[in-house]
Amino acid sequence: MATLFLYTARIMDFELTNQHRLARATARDVARTELAPYAQEWDQTMTFPGEALKKLARLGFMGISIPKAYGGCGLDSISYVLIIEELAKVCASTAIIVSVHNSVCAYPIFMLGTEEQKQSYLVPLSRGEKLGAFALTEPNAGSDPASLETVAERHGDHFILNGTKTFITNGSTADIVLVMARTDRTKRSRGITAFIVDKSFGGIIVGSKENKLGIRASDTCELIFKRCTVPAANVLGELGAGLxxxxxxxxxxxxxxxxxxxxxxxxxxxxxxxxxxxxxxxxxxxxxxxxxxxxxxxxxxxxxxxxxxxxxxxxxxxxxxxxxxxxxxxxxxxxxxxxxxxxxxxxxxxxxxxxxxxxxxxxxxxxxxxxxxxxxxxxxxxxxxxxxxx
Ligand SMILES: Cc1cc2nc3c(=O)[nH]c(=O)nc-3n(C[C@H](O)[C@H](O)[C@H](O)COP(=O)(O)OP(=O)(O)OC[C@H]3O[C@@H](n4cnc5c(N)ncnc54)[C@H](O)[C@@H]3O)c2cc1C
The missing domain is CATH 1.20.140.10 (Butyryl-CoA Dehydrogenase, subunit A, domain 3)
Incomplete structure (x- = not known):
């Protein structure tokens, strides 16, 4: 009862600000001109909307909630949802590509990253010069991510990652992947660490694009890590706090x-x-x-x-x-x-x-x-x- 009261007691102002209206109008306009004419074909042919993403990047849509100092737009979360909603009305695939890049790759680097990590990875992500992905799911760890089996072993100032991630959005197209891997086999959820992995590190085999029921223009694939060497400086947040x-x-x-x-x-x-x-x-x-x-x-x-x-x-x-x-x-x-x-x-x-x-x-x-x-x-x-x- 107390909890229910807490929920109902939160009053919300439903009036959108001019900035919200501008974000929505901009997204609506670009969706009409850059997505609508092609979305049906992208879906049928499973074509990744690479050129359209470049145009979205020019509008700042690849760093929506990231401060301007790190290459983003510095917009609030209401603006963020208005933009994703407008893109999805026309092309749900483009909407998830943008959503994953912004919310589960760029944003955690902004929240948890060191200044060096922000300069190296967040700035190019926010500007849309690089594309981001988030790799948590594995063949044996879906709804229960604490059971993930990808391991990261420390060797001096590097970690070596081995394991398989499955169903990764932007998997083949991303440059930067946030990867959750086990650094301590004796612990379950507290033995997992987040790593910022640049595809250029090597040791990543990209599986074929999944042939999906829907959201077909987004690129979903398996990522296999085979002795992928990641600098210890690329641990995001604390060791063991990745989950x-x-x-x-x-x-x-x-x-x-x-x-x-x-x-x-x-x-x-x-x-x-x-x-x-x-x-x-x-x-x-x-x-x-x-x-x-x-x-x-x-x-x-x-x-x-x-x-x-x-x-x-x-x-x-x-x-x-x-x-x-x-x-x-x-x-x-x-x-x-x-x-x-x-x-x-x-x-x-x-x-x-x-x-x-x-x-x-x-x-x-x-x-x-x-x-x-x-x-x-x-x-x-x-x-x-x-x-x-x-
Ligand atoms: C198109 C697509 C894109 C994706 N992109 C990403 C990505 O970018 N990064 C990433 O890491 N993952 C991604 N995923 C993975 C996605 O998050 C998982 O598929 C999802 O979390 C479910 O895991 P699973 O498929 O292993 O199903 P399972 O966990 O095996 O679940 C199977 C069924 O059992 C049910 N179930 C499981 N546990 C419970 C429980 N405790 N109580 C009740 N029911 C339960 C589930 O609800 C489901 O109905 C993507 C998946 C898809 C389809």
């Missing part, structure tokens, strides 16, 4: 993924409005039928609820308040809303909704993937339950 850092990192990451889900849900809704008001059956637009109206009403309501959760998690983060449970609520609800909205959108489009030519078909496939990465819905419920019962 904690990774989980903290994923908290912010989840807000970005929640914003991505929100964008997909909105796209499914807008396409459904457009289609149902134009498509006629029985001599009337199908939007006149109550069955369709109820689907549209449910979609609109759930999208507004998801939006509140996503913006609220970002708002709490901007005020330096705890937001782990809220980030999980946002990720859980927004991703499941995206799935429900996309399913309804396909239904509203009838047979056409099953065709690759129609946008809602891509929403449907993308939404399913969003329910899984950066923590499945089951893991989000686990985190929320732990928070509300403690």
């Amino acid at each position: 904690g850092a990774a989980l903290d990192t994923l908290t912010f990451g989840r807000v970005g993924v929640a914003a991505q889900a929100l964008g997909v849900a909105e796209c499914a809704f807008e396409e459904s409005i457009r289609y149902s008001t134009q498509r006629k059956q029985f001599g009337r637009p199908i939007a006149d039928f109550q069955a369709i109206q109820w689907m549209l009403a449910d979609m609109a309501t759930e999208i507004e609820a998801a939006r509140s959760l996503v913006y609220r998690a970002a708002w709490l983060k901007d005020r330096g308040k705890p937001f782990a449970a809220e980030a999980s609520m946002a990720k859980l609800y927004a991703s499941e809303t995206a799935m429900r909205c996309a399913t309804k959108a396909v239904q509203i489009h009838g047979g056409y909704g099953c065709m690759k030519d129609y946008r809602v078909e891509r929403c449907f496939r993308d939404a399913k993937v969003i329910e899984i990465y950066e923590g499945t819905s089951e893991i989000q419920r686990l985190i929320i339950a732990r928070n509300v019962t403690k």
Whole structure:
């Protein structure tokens, strides 16, 4: 009861500032001109949107929350979610590429990195000169990352990494990878350390690009570390504190993924409005039928609820308040809303909704993937339950 009161007592100002509006308008504009004409083809051909990313970098979208002193834009988390939402409305693949780069690679280096690490890695990441990735998942360690098996053994002033990371977003295209590896086999979660690994160090074999259900233009692949030699100076944060850092990192990451889900849900809704008001059956637009109206009403309501959760998690983060449970609520609800909205959108489009030519078909496939990465819905419920019962 006390916990519930704590949650409801946090009042949020829903008014966007001029800076928020500008960030959203800029993202909307670039998504319309640089992503919309190509997104469908990128999805079909699994093409990584490299050229578009260069344009996003010129707008500062590869260092959204990073201070200007380190090459970023210095925008707040509300601006961050508005940008990811707008990109995802048009191309969910581009949105996750940008989200992973910003929230789970550049941001932890900003939060935990030494000045030298920031100059060497954060500045080029924020400027978009280098692309970042985050490597936690392994074949035997998905929802349970504490069981990871990649090892990092110390040899003088270097560590040698051996192991396999799987499903890594930006895996083949990234220059800088944040890698979680075991430095102490006698400990479980406290035996894991985070490393900033530059692909130029060598000893990394990049597996083939996964042929995925959705988010197909993002590059997802296996990374195999075979005697990859990393300077001890590239340990991020404290030795043995890597899992904690990774989980903290994923908290912010989840807000970005929640914003991505929100964008997909909105796209499914807008396409459904457009289609149902134009498509006629029985001599009337199908939007006149109550069955369709109820689907549209449910979609609109759930999208507004998801939006509140996503913006609220970002708002709490901007005020330096705890937001782990809220980030999980946002990720859980927004991703499941995206799935429900996309399913309804396909239904509203009838047979056409099953065709690759129609946008809602891509929403449907993308939404399913969003329910899984950066923590499945089951893991989000686990985190929320732990928070509300403690
Ligand atoms: C497209 C894509 C991109 C990805 N990008 C990255 C990336 O950039 N970096 C990275 O490190 N990882 C990445 N991942 C990995 C992703 O985070 C994992 O797939 C996810 O965390 C689930 O792990 P798993 O696939 O091993 O499933 P498992 O952990 O094996 O889970 C299988 C099922 O069991 C359920 N389950 C597991 N444990 C519990 C429990 N305790 N209680 C209830 N249910 C449970 C899960 O919810 C799920 O339904 C990506 C995955 C995908 C699909």
